[in-house]
Amino acid sequence: MPIKKRLINCDFFVSSGFTSISNKAKLLYFYFLTNADDKGFVGNGKDIADTLDQCEESFDNVLFNYKYKDALNELVDRHLVIPFVDKCNNVTYLIRHWFMHNKNQGFLTTNYVSYLAKVELVDDEYHLKTIERENPLKGKEIKGNEIKQNQKSNLNNKSFKNDIDSDPNTSEEKEKEQEQWEKDWDDVVKYLNETPFKGN
Numbered sequence: 428m429p430i431k432k433r434l435i436n437c438d439f440f441v442s443s444g445f446t447s448i449s450n451k452a453k454l455l456y457f458y459f460l461t462n463a464d465d466k467g468f469v470g471n472g473k474d475i476a477d478t479l480d481q482c483e484e485s486f487d488n489v490l491f492n493y494k495y496k497d498a499l500n501e502l503v504d505r506h507l508v509i510p511f512v513d514k515c516n517n518v519t520y521l522i523r524h525w526f527m528h529n530k531n532q533g534f535l536t537t538n539y540v541s542y543l544a545k546v547e548l549v550d551d552e553y554h555l556k557t558i559e560r561e562n563p564l565k566g567k568e569i570k571g572n573e574i575k576q577n578q579k580s581n582l583n584n585k586s587f588k589n590d591i592d593s594d595p596n597t598s599e600e601k602e603k604e605q606e607q608w609e610k611d612w613d614d615v616v617k618y619l620n621e622t623p624f625k626g627n
Contacts, residue, residue: 433460436527448505451498455479456507459522465535466543467525467553469508472499473518509553511542526551 435457439445445453455476459469469475476495483495502508502520509521519539522528526548537543546553 433463434529435460436524439524439527444505445507448501448507449493449498451479451493451495452501452505452507455495455498456502456522459502459508459520460528463522463525464537464539465532466537466539467522467529468537468539468542469520469522470539472508472520509546509555511539511545521546521553523553524551525553 445456448456458475458479459472462471462475463469473496476499479495503510507523509523511519511521513519519542521539521542531548531551545556547556548554
């Protein structure tokens with residue numbers, strides 16, 4: 428099994444955005460860095476927090492009521508990690524500044540492809556894609572295409588009907604049929620008039 432190597436950006440850890448969070452949140456962030464996959468996803472974030480809480484409970488230190496579960500929420504609130512919740516309420520966390528710490532190697536992949544499709548990299552930071560940014564005119568284009576399709580269909584039907592009505596061959600055939608019918612009817616009437624009625 429290949430050895431995973433993870434890097435850290437020292438400048439990031441001395442920035443005010445990181446130094447202002449709690450010590451537990453800082454420690455949890457480091458655990459996330461070491462447990463993330465090659466794209467920065469952490470699938471066992473809650474398990475890590477639970478394990479760290481259990482370790483502290485063994486010391487029976489009542490002074491520390493702030494749990495790692497709270498620190499996990501702190502990382503989310505401070506936008507250091509991005510949570511993704513599946514239909515079974517399992518949470519996967521994405522380290523927002525993953526590529527500030529580790530080199531982006533395009534050939535490396537992740538098991539969380541569907542989540543990866545929901546974010547984009549801007550200056551080595553993950554950002555959630557908005558609907559407008561993904562395809563701002565998607566709904567309008569679909570509606571516009573439907574209207575165009577209906578108009579085209581109506582136009583084709585109208586054109587086809589006009590072609591039939593204006594077709595001289597069709598009109599001539601109708602006239603010939605009418606004339607033939609009238610002639611046949613006249614022959615029937617003439618026959619009846621000329622044939623004497625034979626009663627019983």
